Amino acid sequence: MTSLTINGVSIDVEADSDTPLLYVLTDELLLQGPRFGCGLAQCGSCSVLVDGIETRACVTPIATLKDKSITTLEGITAYYAAKSGLASIPQSTPVQDALVAEQALQCGYCYNGMIIKATELLLNNPDPSDAEIRSAMNGHLCRCGTYPKIISAIKKASLMIRVAQQGEDDTITEGLA
Amino acid sequence: MKKTLTMTPVKRRSLLKAGGALIINFNFQTTTFGQEQRPLAGPPDPEQIDSWIAIHQDNTATVFIGFAELGQGCSTALLQVAAEELDLSMAQIGTIGLDTHITPNQGGTYSSSAMRVGGPQIQRAAAEARQVLLQMATEQLKVDFDSLQVENGIIYSNETKTRNTSYGELIGDRQFNLAFSGNAPLKNPADYKLVATPFPRKDFPLKAKGTYRYIQHLRLPNMLHGRIVRPRGQGAYKNGVQVVDINEASIASIPGARVIRRSNFVGVVAEKEWDAVKAAQQLEIIWDQPDSLPGNENLFTQMEKGLTNERVAVEQGDVSAFNEAFVKSEFKAYGPYQAHVPFAPNCALADVKQNSALVMCSSQDIYNTRTSIANLLGMETEKVRVQFHDGAGTFGHSCWDDVAQAAALMSSMVGQPVRVQYMRWDEHGWDTYGPAHIGKTRISADRNGKLVSYEYEGWQHHWSLIETSEQTAKGTPAAEWPPFPAQQINPRTLGGMYDIPNRYLLNHHVPGLDYLKGAWLRSPVDLSFSFVSEQAIDDLAFQLGIDPWQFRQQNISEFHWLGVLNAAAKAANWQPRPAAENVSNAAIVRGRGIGVGTHLASYGGAVAEIEVNKRTGDVRILHLCGAIDAGLVVNTSNVENQIVGQLVQTASRMLLEEVTFNKTNVTSLDWASYPILRFEQCPEITPVIVQRLNEAPSGAGEEVMAAAAAAIANAFFDATGKRMTMYPFTPERVLQTLAV
Numbered sequence: 001m002t003s004l005t006i007n008g009v010s011i012d013v014e015a016d017s018d019t020p021l022l023y024v025l026t027d028e029l030l031l032q033g034p035r036f037g038c039g040l041a042q043c044g045s046c047s048v049l050v051d052g053i054e055t056r057a058c059v060t061p062i063a064t065l066k067d068k069s070i071t072t073l074e075g076i077t078a079y080y081a082a083k084s085g086l087a088s089i090p091q092s093t094p095v096q097d098a099l100v101a102e103q104a105l106q107c108g109y110c111y112n113g114m115i116i117k118a119t120e121l122l123l124n125n126p127d128p129s130d131a132e133i134r135s136a137m138n139g140h141l142c143r144c145g146t147y148p149k150i151i152s153a154i155k156k157a158s159l160m161i162r163v164a165q166q167g168e169d170d171t172i173t174e175g176l177a
Numbered sequence: 178m179k180k181t182l183t184m185t186p187v188k189r190r191s192l193l194k195a196g197g198a199l200i201i202n203f204n205f206q207t208t209t210f211g212q213e214q215r216p217l218a219g220p221p222d223p224e225q226i227d228s229w230i231a232i233h234q235d236n237t238a239t240v241f242i243g244f245a246e247l248g249q250g251c252s253t254a255l256l257q258v259a260a261e262e263l264d265l266s267m268a269q270i271g272t273i274g275l276d277t278h279i280t281p282n283q284g285g286t287y288s289s290s291a292m293r294v295g296g297p298q299i300q301r302a303a304a305e306a307r308q309v310l311l312q313m314a315t316e317q318l319k320v321d322f323d324s325l326q327v328e329n330g331i332i333y334s335n336e337t338k339t340r341n342t343s344y345g346e347l348i349g350d351r352q353f354n355l356a357f358s359g360n361a362p363l364k365n366p367a368d369y370k371l372v373a374t375p376f377p378r379k380d381f382p383l384k385a386k387g388t389y390r391y392i393q394h395l396r397l398p399n400m401l402h403g404r405i406v407r408p409r410g411q412g413a414y415k416n417g418v419q420v421v422d423i424n425e426a427s428i429a430s431i432p433g434a435r436v437i438r439r440s441n442f443v444g445v446v447a448e449k450e451w452d453a454v455k456a457a458q459q460l461e462i463i464w465d466q467p468d469s470l471p472g473n474e475n476l477f478t479q480m481e482k483g484l485t486n487e488r489v490a491v492e493q494g495d496v497s498a499f500n501e502a503f504v505k506s507e508f509k510a511y512g513p514y515q516a517h518v519p520f521a522p523n524c525a526l527a528d529v530k531q532n533s534a535l536v537m538c539s540s541q542d543i544y545n546t547r548t549s550i551a552n553l554l555g556m557e558t559e560k561v562r563v564q565f566h567d568g569a570g571t572f573g574h575s576c577w578d579d580v581a582q583a584a585a586l587m588s589s590m591v592g593q594p595v596r597v598q599y600m601r602w603d604e605h606g607w608d609t610y611g612p613a614h615i616g617k618t619r620i621s622a623d624r625n626g627k628l629v630s631y632e633y634e635g636w637q638h639h640w641s642l643i644e645t646s647e648q649t650a651k652g653t654p655a656a657e658w659p660p661f662p663a664q665q666i667n668p669r670t671l672g673g674m675y676d677i678p679n680r681y682l683l684n685h686h687v688p689g690l691d692y693l694k695g696a697w698l699r700s701p702v703d704l705s706f707s708f709v710s711e712q713a714i715d716d717l718a719f720q721l722g723i724d725p726w727q728f729r730q731q732n733i734s735e736f737h738w739l740g741v742l743n744a745a746a747k748a749a750n751w752q753p754r755p756a757a758e759n760v761s762n763a764a765i766v767r768g769r770g771i772g773v774g775t776h777l778a779s780y781g782g783a784v785a786e787i788e789v790n791k792r793t794g795d796v797r798i799l800h801l802c803g804a805i806d807a808g809l810v811v812n813t814s815n816v817e818n819q820i821v822g823q824l825v826q827t828a829s830r831m832l833l834e835e836v837t838f839n840k841t842n843v844t845s846l847d848w849a850s851y852p853i854l855r856f857e858q859c860p861e862i863t864p865v866i867v868q869r870l871n872e873a874p875s876g877a878g879e880e881v882m883a884a885a886a887a888a889i890a891n892a893f894f895d896a897t898g899k900r901m902t903m904y905p906f907t908p909e910r911v912l913q914t915l916a917v
Contacts, residue, residue: 015449015451016451019451020451023449023450023451023454026394026450027402027449027450027451030396032387032388032389032390032394033387035391035393035394035521036393036521036522036598037520037521037522037601038522038601038847038848039454039600039601040601040847040848040849042601042847042848042849043520043848045520045521073386073387074387092385092386096385096386099381099385100377100381100382100385103375103377103378103381103814103818105248105250105378105381105384105385105818106248106249106250106570106818106819106822107247107248107520107567107568107569107570108248108380108381108384108385108389109248109391109520109521109568109569109570110520110569111384111385111387112387115385115387133856134856134857134859135856135857137856138855138856138857139855140856141520141848141853141855142520143518143519143520143569143570143572143826143853144248144520144569144570144822144826145821145822145823145824145825145826145829145854146818146821146822146825147825147854147855147856147859148821148825148859148861148862149818149821150856151856151859
């Protein structure tokens, strides 16, 4: 039995210790955020945050995750609120809001990884350049080719975060129009 | 902030029970509307209003749509069409998942058919329903029919504003029981409120939250997890695979895992998914896979030298005018096999019982899949129920039928529901690939820059008819689809946009059983066609010293084609000059190119700007502008996304994508051996819609890829003065071309 902390909840899992985290999340806990894409850590479909670092659940045995804090898409709003010092947990994060606002969507299957990775990026660097966004996101694939819209959405989310943090700054809010 | 709850011990069963709603068997997510279950197996009669629309007591409506949501947004756009005609708001209208027991048979969701075919059908059905409802309102309100107006399903009369009724009041949850009258008037496009707007996708908030259920998320009670077991990478289609020996004891260490075998079809099942994954990898099995493929090196020689079936696709005028023409271009080039490889490998669930079968899958054509499953199981068609649930974008015929068959076979053999998820190497290695192509062209123009003659010969094989699951389980011999325009050379993309007096197109059908499996891959073979054809057109312009945009302008009279050509050039701020004028000795050079093309309908034009590193052979695509004229565009945001996706995918296919294989089997089995474009390689993208409010929708899912492929190839020539004769533009191939 392995004890895991997932989205702030401590859970004992009766799976073999070599089981990749992904199969515990999808098969045992029936979570929908992390999802199978390649099983080879090549695509980012299964990404979760482990102690705040984007990690490929499909190749991470649960034995390596003791005493670590795992955040899935289901827990991303609470995680974002805690890291950003928000008073309450929002319905959705700026990254999720910006993706919807930009209609940056085709099939949407890659969005688990995109949201996890973009959240990690913006918490570390709230004002990334175009090159920094591309570099951070480069390990996440999208077969539909939605990259340009995702980049726009991450820029929009960055603005939303900075506006929220810095209050009424005209030079920043102009970009949100 | 963080709270810790201890839930020990957590058992899988109790979670399943606690989350009862997670056990799915029907249309849980698409609506709160439309709980109707029709008693009989479909398809329902397409001439009956009830087959298309149900009005509920709360004044909402369910539209029964026969097209699959493949990520293109048609599940929103087709509701816009219905809501527009019915004067309902988008909040009042919903749909249910495709289901052979419920939804109409509108044909498969391919060839950009959802809006082209589905739009008018659903518009007509909605108009018929509206007309009936207004007639009912006339009787109830005792007012003149022509005085009635509808807003959000509330029917008012101009005569007595105080009296009104509603759709829900008139017919809520009762059937129309009426056939189409054939005379319901359609709304005037000038009055559109919802159509031709960027209405936000209905599926998107759920997808961003992670609560949308893809096929991969579905579970059935008492279900086993299944995996197929095959050699890593297919061999020649005709050979299928042969099991020589299986050591079933090799998975004895995995609890509950067992081998499922019928003839050469092999799978494993287990209660836990990871156990099934492990068992499939651990199972010791010896295959016979003959070394009968040509391999990448000998592919084109074998295709061209072997016996072929010839068909003249177009013959007009006399192409011997070539001989006397002022400028001539002869060009031969090659396109590789390319793969669909959806971001999530295909998945299906099946529950096969003695006398019935339920199959949940991502088929683009559920009625066709039903027939194939019924045939496979030896069951009457009506007893098989197939539901569509979307997975990741598929871009044509990936492994969705193959996995549906695999799930049905396994379920029938274990007597329990089975969920089969393909692994990455299954999907990459056993795809029905977009076929490779050889194109050879001879074209000419006069001294005024008018095209004189156009000849094209193309070699490729057809699509594969029999799925590997059926081939291995039943021994059904490999077979190709009968001749079909979309899998042969395409007269629209091959010079069809130009005014050419003399034209001859010859299709060489290469018998496909000696090759890899093939099927339609988004804009089937068009990238290869335009790669040859539009480079030759460009070459004539170059020889004449004419700007390539202007050369095309002076040879195109059809206004749709001119419209997309000019829209793309304008978006790119194209300044006329002859191609290759700026070729230099610099190590890093830039170029721009233009192209036109399409698939079966609609019109595409594109401009590319690229950078070539002549030392390393690296090519970067800096900017792609793509214009589509798809007639009436119902949802402009969806089509903008479609153009973005097509342009990015074309960049990927032109720079990176090639199925590799040796004499025995395919060797490109994952994202490392079959790379696709990444964020850092992604060009700037400018999508352009040429909107035609008064024309019918003609499809926007694949019609700018051929143009973009050509624009990229022509940009390479503009940058370097050399022409690429094969894609993808790998550094090795680029350096070879530059060295000539």
